[in-house]
Amino acid sequence: MSNSCDFSSLGLPEALLSAVTSMGFTSPTPIQAQSIPFMLEGNDILGEAQTGTGKTAAFGLPALAGIDPRQRASQMLVLAPTRELAIQVATALEEFAVNIKGLRVTTLYGGQPYAPQLRDLERGSQVVVATPGRLMDHIRRGSLKLDSIQCCVLDEADEMLNMGFLEDIEWILEHLPEQTQMALFSATMPNQIRRIAERFLKDPKHVKIAADKAQKSNIVQKAWKVSGLNKTTALERLAETLDYDAMIVFVRTRNDTMELANHLNTLGFKAAALNGDMSQQQREHTVAQLHKGKISILIATDVVARGLDVPRITHVLNYDLPMDSESYVHRIGRTGRAGRSGTAILFARPRELRQLRFYERQTAGTIEMMDLPSAEELGKHRTAKLSVELAECVAGTNLEEMQKVISTMVEEQELTVEQLAAALLFQRQRNKPLAPQADPAPRFERDRGERNDRGERGERRERGPRRANVEFDTFRLEVGREHGTQVKDIVGAIANELSLDSGLIGQIRLQDAHTLVQLPKDMPNETLVKLKKINIRNRPLEAERTSEVIPPRPRREGGRDGGGFRGNREGGREGGQRRDGGGYRGNREGGRSEGGRGGEGHRGQRRDSAPRGDRSSAPRGDRRPRRDENFGNQ
Structure with missing residues (x-):
């Protein structure tokens, strides 16, 4: 019909x-x-x-x-x-x-x-x-x-x-x-x-109803490759320069909703969090505030924003990428509803750019790469906005008393009106400089055209504790060492087949006939069905949740001659000297050590692998992911 x-x-x-x-x-x-x-x-x-x-x-x-x-x-x-x-x-x-x-x-x-x-x-x-x-x-x-x-x-x-x-x-x-x-x-x-x-x-x-291309064109999809600036700074810049009525920002964890909302509020934006830890009354009040225009930026997790229909939402920003393509469709569907237009923006780290292909296929649309406003453009935006505000103040305010004060200051301080105006402008723009510092140049790995990950890790530290929000389930996979399986096989298969960021894969422990792996607790059932069907080394994973616990690997205890321990940042610094032979130096993750000249000291791997001199004693796959490769529940 x-x-x-x-x-x-x-x-x-x-x-x-x-x-x-x-x-x-x-x-x-x-x-x-x-x-x-x-x-x-x-x-x-x-x-x-x-x-x-x-x-x-x-x-x-x-x-x-x-x-x-x-x-x-x-x-x-x-x-x-x-x-x-x-x-x-x-x-x-x-x-x-x-x-x-x-x-x-x-x-x-x-x-x-x-x-x-x-x-x-x-x-x-x-x-x-x-x-x-x-x-x-x-x-x-x-x-x-x-x-x-x-x-x-x-x-x-x-x-x-x-x-x-x-x-x-x-x-x-x-x-x-x-x-x-x-x-x-x-x-x-x-x-x-x-x-x-x-x-x-x-x-x-x-x-x-087939995807309506005219309807799809109502939502413009864009992506920014995370480089140079961290994501929080990028969000600040877009929140200040975009022409939006209301914006919903999707993050992965409940804690992130609170941290980002509080951060934006301290900068003067009208922001609020929406997550599953809030009572229903709080959530209804927050949505009502968004409807009324008392909130302009909503920081939310996926589940609580399902079905949210607020006509004011003109922009959707994926601060963290969703777990699957269907969630992306639901997210961007919060804007451009009922014939209205909207814009969807996502932040993608270099290793996440491949996921854009899945989103384009699911939406039958195109995702355009975009640049953030530069520091110079940000300064021009602030200057233009301030100019309009001052002009409106002049047009709508009786300034006679202020003009008298200025005249008095000019006479008493022997200053010009221009000098006073410049001083007032300087005071006004201290928190938001009209001439921001130039953006840092992206760092590149030597002889490669790829973005260095250091900035991304720094950005993660900026967002608070990593372990506090993590909730994993342990899954048993019916492949192991005797089948020739390695940890990289597990990570690659799960990340590629499920379109899952490798950072959302927890600890992995290879056994002879099976493997234990930690995956996000709240993965959709449809994703779990796909997980069962994945093949590694021509064997189906047949993944099932298990109550088995992945035990922590024991740490070496050292003495004066061979095992002096130098603690990590959290544990303080103590232990033997490198020249004594076995000094152990722990890094942030508790996994790096260095030996001296005369003993059994070793330089550990990031994932607590075997010592350099005795790698054969521990299987290659018996490693644990870095601590920041984890996932917080929504």
């Missing part, structure tokens, strides 16, 4: 049609133009469309059309993966149903007390929007009956799969009446989602 029609031709009741018209919508989006007639006819729907295409109205309007507001029973159920998306869907449904007298919408999600939700259900809510966990609680309590549910919608089904709700969804759907109309909407269709559709949907109409 073409979307050249208008809403009046879709067969919607007058109450819904007038509400949609009053909201300013005239022409349906493709997903709406196809889904609404099918659902009004009573068909099940399998909808496949990217985020921001108008899916809420596509299922909400026809489902509301079948509700009888005179019955105080739940007739429509919508399942959403996150609290934020549930709230957003419920708000949209209330707006659609504004002209339907007596219709109530209740939202059920965790993080809020049960009492208000129980009261709403007792009063009789015809529409229930819920997250899976809290919905199951109400079903078990008996506070929500599903006997009268006429239409059930799974919204963002692929995201519910990624968040581990698959079994919960199946349990809920098993409790629905046989005649319930089903609508499943998802941006992608992995095999698990298709199996749910085959099991619970009856002869569904498959509505698939």
Whole structure:
């Protein structure tokens, strides 16, 4: 069906049609133009469309059309993966149903007390929007009956799969009446989602909306290669020079949201954090502040920003790259929604540039490389902005008293007006110089055209402790030394096949017949499925979570003749002299040592490998990653 029609031709009741018209919508989006007639006819729907295409109205309007507001029973159920998306869907449904007298919408999600939700259900809510966990609680309590549910919608089904709700969804759907109309909407269709559709949907109409190139062009995608400046400085510069209404900045860990938000606030930006450690009330308040314009920069993690729809968001900045291409699509979908334009920017270290190809393929778009404003351009921007501010002050303020003060100063101090103005300007620009220092030149490795990693490691130190936010799960891989496997094989296969930054791979311990490896605790289920299928040395990994613990490697203890210990930065400095033979000098990571002339001292590897003189005693793969190769949970 073409979307050249208008809403009046879709067969919607007058109450819904007038509400949609009053909201300013005239022409349906493709997903709406196809889904609404099918659902009004009573068909099940399998909808496949990217985020921001108008899916809420596509299922909400026809489902509301079948509700009888005179019955105080739940007739429509919508399942959403996150609290934020549930709230957003419920708000949209209330707006659609504004002209339907007596219709109530209740939202059920965790993080809020049960009492208000129980009261709403007792009063009789015809529409229930819920997250899976809290919905199951109400079903078990008996506070929500599903006997009268006429239409059930799974919204963002692929995201519910990624968040581990698959079994919960199946349990809920098993409790629905046989005649319930089903609508499943998802941006992608992995095999698990298709199996749910085959099991619970009856002869569904498959509505698939291909990526609209015109829609894609609404989001301009750009990338900056991290070099010269660290990412925090780059964020400051963009926050100051970009022409944005509101910006959402995606980071990897909860701690990073707080640190970056606090840092930007100290510089005068209106920033706030949004993460899973915040209470639901705090999160709702933060989003409300963003809507109202009291916050302009939101620093968020992936999960809490799912489904966030704030018209003010004109820019999305990927400070840390996401774990997979689908997460990237969800991230940049926070801007350019409903026909609006937007810009998505990502920061990519040199080793991460290959991931841009996956993002381009997933979005059917092009990512352009960009440069940051130079120090000179930043100075010009500040000068122009200050000039406008001063001109507005002159035009809108009575300055007679100030002019008298200046005249007095000129006479008493024997200064010119220009000198006083220059002095005031100098005082004003101290925190943000009008002539910033020139940018440092990127450092290059000798005889190579690649960026040196030192700047990146320095930038990481600037962002705080590395271990504090890390949560790993240990996985057992069915390959080991006897199969010819090396650590580099493990790292390369996981990083390439899963498009996973090698910095997100924790400790690795090779055994004879298997390997233990630490991977991020909150990896999506779909990623874990891919992990099982990876082959190394022609053997499938058959990866499974395990309770086995990767033990720390023992440290050498030295005495005066062969093992004097010089501690690392955190442990102080002590121990023998190099000339005594075995002085041990620990570096930051506790893994480097140096021996002297006459003993058994050795220079250790970064990953605690065997001594230089006895490398054969420890297998090559028996190494641990550097401490800064870790991952913080969201």
